[in-house]
Every structure is written in C-alpha cells, then in structure tokens.
Amino acid sequence: MKQNAPVQNSMKSGKWIPTTCKMCLHSCNALVRVSDDGVVLKVEGNPSSPSNRGHLCPKGASMLMRLYDPQRVKTPLKRTNPKKGPNEDPKWVPISWDEAFDIVARELKKTLDEDPRKLLPAINDFQKLFLWAWPAAFGGNANYFTVVGTLCGGGFHPMNGMIHRTFASANDYDYCNYWINDGGGDGFSSHLHVACQAGYMADARVDRGMHVVVVEPRLSTGGAKANEWVPIRPATDRHFALGLCHVLIRDNLIDEKFLKEDTNAPYLVGPDGYFVRNKDGHCYIWDPVEDKAKLWNDESIKDFALTGTYEVEGVTCKPAFQKFKDILEDCTPQKVSEFTTVPAETIERIAHEFADAAQIGATIEIDGKTYPLRPAAYNYYRGGEGHKYGSMNNHAFKIVNMLVGSLDAPGGHVGVCLDEYWEDFDHIYGEGAWWPASSGEDSGMLTCVPHQLHPEVPFAYPPNTTHLQDYFPLAVDPGHLNNLTLTEPEKFGYDFYPDTMLICHSNPLWNMPGDQQKWFKIMSKMRFIVAIDVVLNESTTWADIVLPAHDTLESWNMTMIEPPNTEGMCLRQPVIEPLYDSKSEEEIFNEISERIGILDQWNEVINFVYGFGHKPELLLKPGKKYGEKEIAERRGLLWNGKDLKWYMEHGHSVKKKPPWKMYQPWKGQRVHFYLEYIIRRRDELKQKMEEAQVPFRDEWYWDDYQPLPNAAIEPVHQEPPEYDMYAISFKEVQLNFTENLSIPWIDEIVWNDPVHMGILINPKTAAERGIEQWDLIQLTSPYGQIKGLANITEGVHPETLAVSNALTRWVDYHAVVRPGGGNFNRLLPADLRNVDANSGQMETTARVKLTKIMSKPKDAKEVFAKNTMFAYSEIRARGEEG
C-alpha cells in the first residue's frame, strides 16, 4: 500500500517529551515521542544533557516495550491459591484498590502493633531511592530482606565513604591516560550511567589514545576493547593490587609529597594498631631531619618519615606507611603470581607503566587553580572487590591510586556522590542531608562517612534486625544473612520472628545468595506478603497481594544517582496517562501509611532523606499526603531553585561536574591511608558485645576489621578440594540484573550474543573434562547447584566457569522470559564465615565441581523445552530438578 503518512516512528505526527530512562539506577536523559493518538512511538537520548549526550544504551532504547508488556500488573491482585511455592500458580484474581488497601493496611497494622520488627522489607525501586527508607517510619524497622546494594557495594560504599566521603568512585575521563578496570564494567557494560560513560570512554580511548587495561577472569566487553586483558583467578584481585603496590614501593615509584602532606601515611602507629597520641589525643609523626617525633601539625616539621621504627613516649611505633610496607614483604610479584595466575612479569610491567603514566610531580591548571596531574587510575567494582574481605579489597585498590598520588587528582581515581541535593553542596566541608561536615578535628583527618544509604543502625542485643545489622556498624546491609538467622533464630537470641513481607520493585529470591530451599521455607512461613511492582517475578509469586505501580513512562520523579562526571537533577515525567489501574509508589505508600497511622512519620523520613530542611519552605508537613509530582518538584527546587514548569520544559539541570567538586575537594585535611577508624569501631563493638554477653561474640570474625589491606586469603579458596573450579556470574550492558529479560527487544539481542547463551568454559578445560559444545552440565558448590549448557570460549580463565545473569531466571509464567538452569546465587554461601564482618560484603565467587549431565542430543531441536535452551525435555521427563 502506498503510504503518504510516515512509516518511521520518530517522524509520525506527535510530540517529544523530555523525561528519563529507568532501566537501571541512573536516569539518563531521554526524549519520548508520543503520537497524536497517545501511542508511545520512540525513545531517544536527550542531546541537551552532558551526561548521555543524546544517546542511550540498549536497555534505555527498549524502555517503551516495558510500558506495553501485556503481562504487566494491571490491577491489584489477590492470591486465591493458598499453596505457595517457587512454581506454584498464585491464581491471582483482580480486586479493587479499596479492597487491596483494606487488606494490606489491616495486615501491616497488625504487624506494626504486635512488633514492627516483624516486617521484612525488600524495597529496591530504582531511582526512587527515598522509598528504601519507608521502614524507618514503620516503627523504626531497619530490616533488609534483599542484597541489591551489598552484592556489589558492601565493601565498596563504606570504603568510599571513609576515603572520599562519597558513595561511589570512578576514574577521571577528562585527563586519564592509563586506565585500569578490575572486575568492573565502567565505560563499557555497566555501573555508573553507562550510556554516559561509554561515550566518554570511547572519546578517551579513540580520540585521546587512553590506554586501557582490564583485569578479570572473563573477557568482558571491556576486556575485548582494552589494550590489554589480564586474565586472573577469581577473588585474587586484592593480591594483584598488593603486588603492584609492592613494585611501586620497592622501586620508589611513589608520590611522597602526596603521602606525606595529604594523607595520614606518616602518622605513627603503635603495636596495638592505634595511632600514638599525646594526652590531648593528637597524632605524632617522625621528622627525620631533626630526628624527633612531632605532632602532626607542628609548624617546625622539616619532613615526614614514611618508613622506619621509632620510640615515642615509650612506645615502639612505625609510620602507617611502614606498616603497609611490612605487609607487602609477602606480596612479591612471584608470590602474587602463584596465587593470582597473573605472570610476575605482567605485574612488574603494569606497575611500571602505571607509575610512568602517573607523571608524579606534574601539575595542571584548571579554572585558574593548580592541581597535581596524575593521569593513571585504578578503577574496580564487583568482580574485583565483591568478596569476603570486601573492605580490604576496596582499600587495596584505593592505595594503588594513593601511592602514585592519583587519588582525587585530575586524570586519577575520584569520588562520586550518591546524591548531591543542592547545587553548591560541598560533600567535604558542608553538611550532607543528614551527616556532618568534615571537621578535621581528629588530627586533621577527614571525618569518615561509612553510611550514606541510611544512618548507622545502633547496637542491640537481642538483635532488632533480622540480618544482624546491629553488629555491623560499618556495613552495607548483608540482607542474605536472613537465610542464616531465620533458619536458626534461637542461635542469635531473637525475641521475635518476622511474619510479614513488603516487596517493592525487588526480586529478593533472585538477588540473595544462600540455600534456596531455606529461602523458600522462610517465604512459606510468612503470614502476609504484599508486593508492589510493574511486572511479576520469582519473588512476587509468593505474595498474597500485588499492587500495580506505574511504569516509568507514566510517572514522576526527580533524581540523579552517582553521576561520575556530571551533576544536576533529571526529571521523569509521564508521557501518557496510565494505561492500567496502577498508582505511583508515592500514592501507595502514602495511603498505606495513613491507614496504619504513620503518615507523619513517613513525611519526616522523606524530609530527612532528601534534606528538605536545607530549604525549610520545602519541608513536608504533617497530616498531608505528598504525591510523586510534589516530591519531584521539591527536589528540583532544592537543587537550583527552579520549579517543575522549568524542569518539564528543560528535562533536567545536568551539567559537567565542576573541578572543585572532583579534584582534591578535601585539600587541607588528610585522607585515610591507614584506617584506624576501622579498628576503633571494631573495639567499640567488641566491648558492647562483651557487655551484653552476646552468645556468638566469640564466633564473630574480628580479624575482618583491618586498618590496612593484607594478604589474607578469602575462604572461597579454602573449600574442600573436590570443588576444584571457580564460578562467577556476570552481566553485560543489555541486562539490568535480569528483570528486563521480559522485554522482547532485549530478549532478541541477548539470545543472539554467544556470551549469554551458555555457561562459558575454557577449551582446554572442556577438553580435559570431556565436555563438548552445548553439553548439559551441572555446577555444584558446597551450598547449591545449577545447570546449563556448556559454551566453549577462549575468553575465560581455565579454572573459571562464567554464568551470564541471562541464564538465571526460573519464573516460567512470562511469555518472553526464558527460564534457566537455576539461579547462580544459590551456589553462594549465606554464613558468617563468608561475609565481611567489617563491610557486610558477601562472597560473590563460587567454588564448584563440574559434572556432565548429558551430551547435546543429536537432534537438539526436539528437546528444547518451552522457549528455553536450558532444560532438555528428557531431563524434565526424568523429573530431575531444573
């Protein structure tokens, strides 16, 4: 048919509306085309934003298909099948909002009245981060039935808070010349604002010739694009970093000036690990020129000793730097090579290349101010640091940067704030929304801010939280410990047992490590479960009531989370009226809060979390319900005084982050090279646990609290020898966790990409074990097992099996989602041994044994079950677990 009307969707009659993407945490700025008939036709990047500069990643590009998913939750649903199980059909019936709210309010009020601690929240809405704080209004509930922030961020966030006073960190795209990515996909596949970072990364690599080295067990996209891929045995990355540190210090490739003047590396440490202090609590350094101890801020200091052993006030002590040097004696390239399988020559060479590129001593003038120029930076994320010794892992990577002086320097490794609230927010010298300015009162050192998601949960025995957060003063919530505590509550002295659950935009049964059968048992013991979401998932299958939330394109929000090189606020606004009988999360939580009598408390929590007190006219008042539009407007006004009308027109207020926020914003105070703060908190906790006679205090892993990273070996390396291979999970840019696998366009690009189509195994390993392409294999760890099809690739370490997130769904009701051979996280432990008592970081690498279940059938087409490649029907027919 001849058509005069356009056939291309962006050209059809309609209008463009600026809004944001919500397919990950990071609110890239988008333009959405809506036809005259109100059909959403196209999503593009908004070119006016210096963040994603008019582009989107595939997740963002696929956004409009989520809106039109026929299997979206369209009305409140009530379960009519009393039986609950992982694949049990809830037999949902639609009910009215009135009935839904009646039931939800009745059940939650019961819990609130009995004991608010009996609620297990799993609230993980991307971008409406303030919702995560709702349980605080629910009688001060601080439980976490999810690990979404901890799987990757357990060790990451507190260390950033202690070193940079930020939540995240990244390398500086503008000036870096030598970029190391260790176990992180920044600039290629994941983490902070990927559609933004990928652009800046391409510019840096291709236009400026930036050299990229990627250290990881699997050849990720970053590894494929890098100048060098350094394969490494999983969970040994800290040792690689310590090996680099050994070479840097041995060959004197260090920025002494930075270490001496801007860090506490010269501060003298006594034999108990604490700084040596005078009677007023001031720290000492050793002046090697005058050969005597002086207070850290003595104006007569001629130089600071970094090495040596000294006597001060009768105490034998060493500079913190010397303590680190002592640790590094065991971290020779040869020793590190044996443990990491990275050749010693590679460690030597990369250390030298890194130090050369760092240009120690160079300076640069930016905006009229002179900074050190250090264009060599070590970046890292979950793969490198998400292991038992999370705190030490993160600390080690930071120190690589500190040694060459590239911490927070142009070209180096910089801090990234979670939320910057208002335009002139100074995260060092200014008050945060709820944390104090850095005073430098402790001998000029930065005031640590280990907590930025929520205030510290106070110690208590018996515990008030089901995940033992009462004993993790520095940690991000290890929600997976629920697997342990709710199975053996008496062991931990609980005087309550939870029976209610609220799941909002979360899939806790998918994200939490641990024995899956125990998780299912915990779920089946719940008296009442309510879920709030756009689509159903493996966890909502257990709910009694599901409440439909608006899709991204139907809702309001104002946010900008962890932008690496920009700042501002991004407006999400509806482009159409809601398709179904859904509500915004704000309206849902307001209604529930009002009905159970906690609305005022909820408004107080929102004021607190969002820092509205900084402009008191924005404060939410008691007795009133504030909708998503009103809260979004306040966030915009708080940022730059512009109202919603302005934001609806411009879409955002994003600009490049100013140099004063990025580069050495703490100048004048000292960065913690040595974290005495950690052992001080350890000893406070120890004392409290002793006073309260906490029965498990002697089982607590006190050695996890370390002021410096050392060469301790993660327990994952010490599993019984029959578990002779490592298994890791991964995603690439197409996937957000796995929740977007329900979108057909994502399904199409994922299932055409070999890395997502089977469990990756090295060819030599496969040959040794008689495994051929597409054989059905099983991975068994001490904690669980999964199945999948073998996919032979040169791009994986020979001891490692790599499992894409795409293979780990098990819901089988959704027409597009392909059930896989089991959730990877069930291979992981949920015990105290494998969690960092310091940071809450859990182990994300598994030790497994590999077995072949069956060879690929000759006529494989016959045995593909449903729309998955992973469950040969013969296996199903034999009744084996899938």
Add this chain to the structure above:
Amino acid sequence: MPKWGMVIDLKRCIGCNACTVACKMENSTPAGVLFTKTLSEEIGKYPHATRVYIPVLCNHCEDPPCERVCPTKATYIREDGIVLVDETKCIGCGACATACPYKNRVVLHREPVEKGLYKQGILTPFEKQGYPRFVIGTAIKCTFCHERVDAGLEPACVNICPTEARIFGDLDDPDSKVRRLIQERKGVQPLAHHNTKPKVFYLE
C-alpha cells in the same frame, strides 16, 4: 544531491546493540527481523584472546545485486543512493535475499506479525500502529532511515549509539565527517571482492 553513506568505527563499537533496538523501535520490525545487528566473534587463543564487534546493515550498494535480480523493479535506487523496496511492486520471490552477499534482506513472513513481540497473539499499541507499514510476503530491509534523512536527521542507529561508533553523511562531500574518517582511518568496505560498491565503510 548527496550520496549517503555510513562509517562504522570498530574501535568505538562496544557491541551493545542499542542500534539494533533503536532500529526495531524506529521501524516497527517484528520479532526475528533485524534491519541492523551487531555480530561478535572471538579471535585468538587464551590468554591472548579478544573479541570483535561488527555492526552490519544494508550497505546501500552503488551496484546492488538485489536491484539487478529483481523481476518487477520493486527494488530501486534513489538519486541520493538509498536503496529502497516498493512494497506495491514486490512479489516476494526472494531473489534479492538470495543475491545479497551480505544477507541483509528478508522476505517478511506472516507468523511474527501475527504472534506479536510478546508471542501471545496480543499486539501492543506500538505494534498495532507500526505493522501496517509492511506488506506480508514482501522483501524488507534497512532504508538508511530514509524519512529521517529526508528531514535532515541521522538514522536511528546513528542517533542512539552511546559510543558514536556510527557516522552518517554525504560521501560526495570532501569535508564531511564520513569522507574525512574514511581517508584518515583508512576505511574499508565489507566483502569488497563482491564488487557491489557498498556505501558502508569500516574503520579498524
């Protein structure tokens, strides 16, 4: 009169397939139909292994075999070099799909259009307004986003790409970015030995 062409910078491309999705979104293509996609291939042996990502699309050849073999002259070349299919003339013989050395054309089947993207025979409003552009049983392919280009915009795949790995422009304009890149970075044509004179060039 411009001579439209595209340059693909393989150094920038990260194989994310945002282009694949943007194209499907722009053109309402049903499941299984990809006017553009990104191939990936492993090279080398561990530990010296790497992977390359290669976006492919219709090359809008200057001497296209698809046009030559078309029995009804449904496939035609515009003055600006864009190769299109007139769906009113196409009889769906598939000769063009066979003739194309790049395998970048398909004959549209009924099944994916009826089944819908969500596979249940329920078409989303997006599909309902989009599918009618197609005539089932005719040859379809990338059109270099001819309507966008006529309005002075870039093709959808170029527009979305987060690493700006795709560059579109007038190959006859010596100052255009495409010409400069081909010259400076030594752009190569895909399967040049087939002599179809493709107008998509690759930079390594």
